[in-house]
Amino acid sequence: MSQLKTDWLRIATEGQTYRNVPMERQWLVDIAETYDPKNYGARIWPDHRRWYGAWGDVLEVKTEEQDGKLRLFAKLKPNTQLVSANEQDQKVYTSIELDPNFAQSGKAYLTGLGVTDEPASLGTDRLKFSTKERFDTHQYGAPEQLVIGYPDVEHAESDEQPKQEKQLFSILKNFFKSNSPDLAPEPSEEEPMNKEQFEALMGQFTAFGTRLDGLESKAKAFGKKPEGDKGGDDTGKPEGDKGGDDKGKPEGGAITAEQFGTLNESLTGLVAKFESMETKFNALSQEAGNQEPDPAGKGESFTVV
Structure with a gap:
């Protein structure tokens, strides 16, 4: 978050404006008299639009008479979004937002401040934030040289491992051994x-x-x-007599x-x-x-x- 605070910047001048809407002197007097960020803080809005998010705050205001006209000055606290836009030469002018009858008090009050490239008020200061001051509010670590080394192939044939490497392998071995289930051999039924x-x-x-x-x-x-028994002694006998008493015998x-x-x-x-x-x-x-x-x-x- 940016901690940058500006010096006094001219944000409005009494009289006619670019849009032919007069800036009343009394408004500027009331704003310098009544503005209190603890009561109601005015935030900085890009082109008066709210959906971008606020780009900072108005810390305090005052008025001064210059060249016969009353001028309104303010100290601002921009955030990194406003600083980044300003570095790109964008949103370099201010345009005030006011309520002529703030909280039914009968007096004008500064309710917001727009940053734009097309201001309505005349005689406003161009915003220019110092990059040096911005960097002075930050702290950075000292740069360290990054060295990437590769193993020496010629001397990589040594069988001895470093002590730390052995300890690492031992720890890993014990870890996996302790988490592995003891598997007993299954008894064979046959x-x-x-x-x-x-x-x-x-x-x-x-x-x-x-x-x-x-x-x-x-x-x-x-x-x-057997073939020798075919016919036998029964030749010429009636069929009914063949076999005689040997009927039923093999x-x-x-x-x-x-x-x-x-x-x-x-x-x-x-x-x-x-x-x-x-x-x-x-x-x-x-x-x-x-x-x-x-x-x-x-x-x-x-x-x-």
């Missing part, structure tokens, strides 16, 4: 099958398959009649239908058991979802307490 167990199981299946092939071959052999070592059916049922049950064992074996040979180790060294899920 032990995986080793190579010896797998080979033994496969040997049993191989032996079982060999025996099954033998049974199947025997079943096919039992289902055939001819030439062939099995009966009843025996074949019994054997077929046994074989069917054996095949069903084999298929069931094969299904179980296929299921055992596949890894379950929780048997495969996590590459990150963790289980499928964990909870940090």
